[in-house]
Amino acid sequence: MSEEPKRQPPIINPKFLERKKKIQEKMSKIKHKVVVMSGKGGVGKSFIASNLAVSLQLMGFKTGLMDVDFHGPSAPKMLGIRGQRLIGTESGIQPAVGPLGLLVMSLDFLLPDDDSPVIWRGPIKSTAITQFVTDVNWGELDFLVIDMPPGTGDEAITVGQELPQVDGAVFVTIPSEVSLLVVGRSISFAKRMGIKPLGVIENMSYFYCPDSGKEYRVLGKASGKKIAEKYGIEFLGEIPLDPRIADANDSGEAFVLKYPDSPAAKNLMEAAKKIAKLVGEEVKE
Ligand SMILES: Nc1ncnc2c1ncn2[C@@H]1O[C@H](COP(=O)(O)OP(=O)(O)O)[C@@H](O)[C@H]1O
Ligand SMILES: [Mg+2]
Numbered sequence: 422m423s424e425e426p427k428r429q430p431p432i433i434n435p436k437f438l439e440r441k442k443k444i445q446e447k448m449s450k451i452k453h454k455v456v457v458m459s460g461k462g463g464v465g466k467s468f469i470a471s472n473l474a475v476s477l478q479l480m481g482f483k484t485g486l487m488d489v490d491f492h493g494p495s496a497p498k499m500l501g502i503r504g505q506r507l508i509g510t511e512s513g514i515q516p517a518v519g520p521l522g523l524l525v526m527s528l529d530f531l532l533p534d535d536d537s538p539v540i541w542r543g544p545i546k547s548t549a550i551t552q553f554v555t556d557v558n559w560g561e562l563d564f565l566v567i568d569m570p571p572g573t574g575d576e577a578i579t580v581g582q583e584l585p586q587v588d589g590a591v592f593v594t595i596p597s598e599v600s601l602l603v604v605g606r607s608i609s610f611a612k613r614m615g616i617k618p619l620g621v622i623e624n625m626s627y628f629y630c631p632d633s634g635k636e637y638r639v640l641g642k643a644s645g646k647k648i649a650e651k652y653g654i655e656f657l658g659e660i661p662l663d664p665r666i667a668d669a670n671d672s673g674e675a676f677v678l679k680y681p682d683s684p685a686a687k688n689l690m691e692a693a694k695k696i697a698k699l700v701g702e703e704v705k706e
Contacts, residue, residue, distance in 0.1 A: 440551060440555065443555040444551060444554050444555055444583060444584065444585065445585055447554050447555055447557075447559060448554060448584060448585050448586060450559070450560065450561045450562065451485070451559060451561075451562045451564075451565045452562065452563050452564070453563060453564045453565070453588045453700045453702070454564075454565045454567065454584060454586065454587045454588055455473075455564060455565070455566050455567070455587075455588055455589060455590070455591060455619070455696060455700070456567045456569055456577075456580060456587060456589070456590040456591070456611075456616060457469060457470040457473070457566060457567065457568055457569060457590070457591050457593060458569040458577060458590050458591070458592060458593070458607055458611065459569075459571055459592060459593040459594060459603075459604060459607060460571065460572060460573075460594075460600070460602075460603025460604045460605075460606055460607045461571050461572075461595075461599075461600060461603050461604075462493075462570075462571035462572075463571075464571075464593050464594060464595045464600065464624055464625070465593055465595075465624035465625065465660070466490075466568060466569065466571070466593045467488070467490065467495040467496050467499060467568050468499060468624075468666065468670055468676070469591075469593050469622060469624060469660070469689070470486065470488075470496065470566050470567075470568035471486060471496045471499045471500055471568070471675065472675060472676050472677045472686075472689050473566055473591075473689060473692065473693050473696065474486040474523055474564070474566040475500075475519070475520055475521060475523055475675045475677050475678060476677050476689055476690050476692075476693035477563070477564050477566070477693050477696075477697065478520070478521045478522065478523045479521060479677070479678075479690075480693065480694070480697065480704065480705075482563035482564050482697065482702070483522075483561065483562050483563045483564075484523055484524070484562060484563060484564040484565070484566065485516065485523070485524040485525070485526070485559050485562050485564070485565045485566070486500075486519070486523060486524070486525045486526075486565075486566050486567075486568065487525075487526050487527075487553055487554075487565055487566070487567045487568070488525070488526065488527035488528070488529070488568045489546075489549075489550050489553065489567060489568065489569060489570065489576050489580070490568060490569065490570040490576075491528045491539050491541060491546055491549060491570070491576070492538075492539050492541075492570060493570065494527045494528045494529035494532075495529075496525060496527055496529075496568050497517065497519075497525060497527050497529045497530065498529070498670070498671075498673060499669075499670045499673065499675075500519040500520060500523070500525065500673060500675055501519075501520075501672070501673025501674055501675070502517050502518070502519050502525060502673070503529060503673070505517040505518070505530060506530075507530050507531070510558065512558055513555075513556050513557055513558040514526075514556055514557050514558065515558055516557055516558065516559065517530055519675075520675045520678055521678075524559060524560075524562070526553050526557050526559075528549070543574075543575035546575050546576055546579065547575060547576075547578075547579040547583070550576060550579045550580065550583065550584075551579070551583055554583075554584065563702075564697075567580060572607070573606065573607060573610040577610065577611075577614065578614060580614075580616070581611070581614025581615055581616050582614065587616050587617075588617070588619070588700045589616060589617035589618060589619035589699070589700070590611045590616050590617070590618055590619060591619055591620055591621075591622060591657065591692075591696060592604050592607055592608060592611075592618065592620070592621045592622070592648070593621075593622050593624055594621060594622070594623055594624070594644065594645050594648060595623065595624055595625045595626075595640055595641075596623060596625065596626055596638070596640045596641040596642060596643050596644050596645065597640060597641040597644065598641070598644065600644065601644040601647065601648055604621070604648055605648065605651070605652070608648070608652050608654075618652060618654045619654065619655065619657075619696060619699050619700075620649065620654050620655035620656065620657040620692075620695065620696070620699065621645045621646075621648050621649045621652075621654060621655075621656055621657060622645065622657045622658060622659075622660060622692055623643060623644070623645025623646070623656075623658070623659045623660065624660045625640055625660070625661070625662045626638075626640075626643060626645070626659035626660060626661055626662075627639065627640075627659070627661050627662065628661065628662045628663075629661035629662065629663045629683075629684055629685065631663065631664065631665060631683075636661065639662065640662075643659070645659065655695060655699060657691075657692040657695050657696065658688045658689075658691055658692045658695070659688060660685050660688055660689060660692075661684055661685050661688075663683060663684075663685050665679075665680050665683060665685075666685060676689075677689055677690065694706075
């Protein structure tokens with residue numbers, strides 16, 4: 422009779438274990454991690470992620486914003502903190518400081534100039550994401566908002582697989598049947614990655630004319646609500662198209678702080694409250 426071959430324990434690279442431990446350590450100091458994603462580009466993820474982060478800070482939550490759209494980092498520009506120097510200390514990199522003390526980390530702070538393209542393949546992007554967690558001094562935070570690139574690529578897979586205890590994802594969509602289709606794919610993808618879908622925000626729902634206060638549904642029929650119903654998740658609200666949003670983003674002034682009384686800012690603030698409640702925080706009305 423031949424003997425059963427003895428099972429060998431798996432060989433685990435000690436560096437891998439060390440990295441896992443470091444991620445765990447850093448992330449355990451961050452109470453909630455919320456990912457902002459979408460199926461498509463240009464739907465307003467970075468605008469919404471940045472302004473949700475500022476809204477959470479405004480509500481009294483200590484918040485950080487991690488921009489992992491390496492090919493198109495845009496949060497620093499929208500918050501007016503491009504060009505801030507990152508300070509390296511023995512314990513890690515100090516993130517940049519945005520409006521109201523919001524902490525921000527983005528590849529934008531590390532690129533030598535505006536014309537340098539980022540030509541990275543998947544494994545490098547995955548390493549960079551883990552470094553944004555392990556090598557950055559986020560300290561104790563209530564919220565870390567993660568601004569994702571569009572789609573269901575390497576970055577989203579890394580966030581799902583490497584970052585422990587992500588509370589969930591907020592999906593940004595625009596009112597169109599096309600967007601409805603792609604956001605559905607992202608929701609299913611997030612579920613597969615073990616990221617809980619929290620809710621849907623519809624951006625560019627209608628054009629809000631600041632002069633007359635009139636509303637025009639220019640892009641298509643509202644679909645954000647439909648998606649939320651279909652997947653049984655919360656509808657977090659409608660954000661109108663408003664020329665002041667584009668202006669504030671381009672001039673680097675946090676929109677919710679510059680135009681707090683606009684319908685878009687009020688709805689963003691409401692969405693931030695809903696998100697905080699969804700992850701179990703108490704929110705003053
Ligand atoms: N509701 C809105 N009204 C006006 N402009 C908007 C609105 N949402 C986004 N934008 C503009 O659209 C562009 C794309 O937004 P961005 O947040 O970079 O999208 P994404 O991160 O999904 O690629 C930016 O120039 C931004 O200023
Ligand atoms: Mg973006």
